[in-house]
Amino acid sequence: xxxxxxxxxxxxxxxxxxxxxxxxxxxxxxxxxxxxxxxxxxxxxxxxxxxxxxxxxxxxxxxxxxxxxxxxxxxxxxxxxxxxxxxxxxxxxxxxxxxxxxxxxxxxxxxxxxxxxxxxxxxxxxxxxxxxxxxxxxxxxxxxxxxxxxxxxxxxxxxxxxxxxxxxxxxxxxxxxxxxxxxxxxxxxxxxxxxxxxxxxxxxxxxxxxxxxxxxxxxxxxxxxxxxxxxxxxxxxxxxxxxxxxxxxxxxxxxxxxxxxxxxxxxxxxxxxxxxxxxxxxxxxxxxxxxx
Amino acid sequence: xxxxxxxxxxxxxxxxxxxxxxxxxxxxxxxxxxxxxxxxxxxxxxxxxxxxxxxxxxxxxxxxxxxxxxxxxxxxxxxxxxxxxxxxxxxxxxxxxxxxxxxxxxxxxxxxxxxxxxxxxxxxxxxxxxxxxxxxxxxxxxxxxxxxxxxxxxxxxxxxxxxxxxxxxxxxxxxxxxxxxxxxxxxxxxxxxxxxxxxxxxxxxxxxxxxxxxxxxxxxxxxxxxxxxxxxxxxxxxxxxxxxxxxxxxx
Ligand SMILES: Nc1ncnc2c1ncn2[C@@H]1O[C@H](COP(=O)(O)OP(=O)(O)OP(=O)(O)O)[C@@H](O)[C@H]1O
Ligand SMILES: [Mg+2]
Numbered sequence: 172x173x174x175x176x177x178x179x180x181x182x183x184x185x186x187x188x189x190x191x192x193x194x195x196x197x198x199x200x201x202x203x204x205x206x207x208x209x210x211x212x213x214x215x216x217x218x219x220x221x222x223x224x225x226x227x228x229x230x231x232x233x234x235x236x237x238x239x240x241x242x243x244x245x246x247x248x249x250x251x252x253x254x255x256x257x258x259x260x261x262x263x264x265x266x267x268x269x270x271x272x273x274x275x276x277x278x279x280x281x282x283x284x285x286x287x288x289x290x291x292x293x294x295x296x297x298x299x300x301x302x303x304x305x306x307x308x309x310x311x312x313x314x315x316x317x318x319x320x321x322x323x324x325x326x327x328x329x330x331x332x333x334x335x336x337x338x339x340x341x342x343x344x345x346x347x348x349x350x351x352x353x354x355x356x357x358x359x360x361x362x363x364x365x366x367x368x369x370x371x372x373x374x375x376x377x378x379x380x381x382x383x384x385x386x387x388x389x390x391x392x393x394x395x396x397x398x399x400x401x402x403x404x405x406x407x408x409x410x411x412x413x414x415x416x417x418x419x420x421x422x423x424x425x426x427x428x429x430x431x432x433x434x435x436x437x438x439x440x441x442x443x444x445x446x447x448x449x450x451x452x453x454x455x456x457x458x459x460x461x462x463x
Numbered sequence: 464x465x466x467x468x469x470x471x472x473x474x475x476x477x478x479x480x481x482x483x484x485x486x487x488x489x490x491x492x493x494x495x496x497x498x499x500x501x502x503x504x505x506x507x508x509x510x511x512x513x514x515x516x517x518x519x520x521x522x523x524x525x526x527x528x529x530x531x532x533x534x535x536x537x538x539x540x541x542x543x544x545x546x547x548x549x550x551x552x553x554x555x556x557x558x559x560x561x562x563x564x565x566x567x568x569x570x571x572x573x574x575x576x577x578x579x580x581x582x583x584x585x586x587x588x589x590x591x592x593x594x595x596x597x598x599x600x601x602x603x604x605x606x607x608x609x610x611x612x613x614x615x616x617x618x619x620x621x622x623x624x625x626x627x628x629x630x631x632x633x634x635x636x637x638x639x640x641x642x643x644x645x646x647x648x649x650x651x652x653x654x655x656x657x658x659x660x661x662x663x664x665x666x667x668x669x670x671x672x673x674x675x676x677x678x679x680x681x682x683x684x685x686x687x688x689x690x691x692x693x694x695x696x697x698x699x700x701x702x703x704x705x706x707x708x709x710x711x712x713x714x
Contacts, residue, residue: 357557364549365570368543
């Protein structure tokens with residue numbers, strides 16, 4: 172090795188060697204090839220599936236009653252108006268779940284004998300509402316509570332929102348509780364020894380870490396709730412599904428249901444993608460050893 | 464130390480049990496202002512437990528602990544108020560991973576001492592500059608080396624100008640080459656007048672930084688004195704045996 176070479180190595184300038192350039196060329200070629208292969212295989216697969224579908228004997232009837240273009244176009248506007256109601260319900264339900272779910276989770280992690288009744292109540296609540304089908308809770312709350320005549324008349328979507336909050340708070344509370352328990356006790360200790368009160372330790376140190384740990388699970392619950400908002404239609408609220416139902420009855424054609432289905436999928440897609448992205452990122456950080 | 468000045472910390476005949484097992488058996492220690500007292504002793508001798516009782520993370524079973532004139536073992540004393548006056552650094556860094564370095568350092572200033580963000584940030588940045596980590600203010604703890612994390616933990620503990628600093632084996636989770644930078648920082652704190660009670664296994668460091676060394680065995684203070692007295696002329700056989708073992712572990 173000559174002396175000029177060793178001084179060149181010492182400088183900060185990075186000039187990739189022939190070997191590295193060769194490796195890069197190879198990687199690029201590989202990348203192009205695998206993209207080509209995946210495109211071709213996807214196209215072939217789709218062609219086969221569609222070929223079988225369109226050539227089946229029942230296809231013309233199915234197409235006429237589920238994919239009728241005119242019925243789809245006509246129903247789009249009322250269904251969109253209905254979907255707006257779903258989105259509003261989703262917004263308030265998510266807010267309510269965040270609050271009630273956190274309170275339940277915190278109640279279940281309280282230590283000390285004074286809190287026993289609170290802890291038991293919270294435990295009982297989560298057990299019951301995780302076991303009850305959402306549809307059943309919808310009926311019980313939506314038709315039962317107004318029957319008590321305790322409150323002034325509220326629209327169906329109000330009771331639907333309450334029912335969703337009651338059910339999903341139970342799921343979310345369990346997820347959050349797991350997150351709270353996964354935060355290392357030394358974190359709590361460190362916060363307390365700085366002089367932070369119990370409440371501030373929970374709010375500033377424990378909860379933010381707990382939520383981060385269970386974000387993928389929470390996002391999945393949110394995606395579930397995104398479709399369960401459609402259940403408010405059973406209470407008579409004119410949401411996307413109810414609007415589709417009305418159109419179906421008018422047109423004697425099922426296509427509006429397909430429209431509503433597509434809209435629900437579109438609504439949930441961003442969240443699903445976000446969940447995947449976040450989970451992948453969290454996994455990558457875990458592998459690097461990000462936890463302190 | 465003149466007898467008229469009140470020590471920053473006075474531990475008076477403290478007993479601590481875990482179940483039936485006595486871990487501290489009548490410990491008495493005083494730490495005067497600007498003094499550095501180092502606890503040494505075998506694993507399980509009760510060093511960490513003593514530091515925890517002083518920070519009220521563990522209740523004592525008997526005896527008293529005074530911070531200045533206040534008996535902090537009095538059940539009417541608010542633990543949070545005591546902890547706000549005492550800085551603590553543990554063996555593991557225990558930085559808050561969801562906050563950046565500056566937020567870690569300023570948390571107590573903002574949330575316990577009620578400073579506004581600008582004031583707290585100014586103080587935090589000044590401290591980070593002093594420990595040579597000014598450029599890491601906005602980094603998250605998991606992007607720092609072990610030594611850097613431990614220095615931030617120390618900065619976090621001294622940010623509020625605590626009356627007393629408790630350090631528990633702050634270098635034992637570090638690679639040897641990182642130990643130096645953390646110990647330099649502690650020496651700097653001593654020079655700027657901090658009052659420190661620390662537990663350590665680093666005998667060389669104890670000798671250099673301590674005003675007084677206290678040797679603990681099975682929850683009892685066997686011997687205490689200046690570093691020279693303890694390391695060069697230990698009196699008690701248990702002290703001699705312990706030092707022989709830690710200074711020459713293979714012999
Ligand atoms: N929370 C606890 N519950 C029960 N026993 C405990 C608890 N904490 C400590 N002990 C016991 O108390 C004794 C003293 O522990 P301590 O942590 O104070 O030792 P140490 O001197 O700090 O040791 P090291 O040098 O290994 O850190 C040990 O026997 C330990 O098992
Ligand atoms: Mg210890």
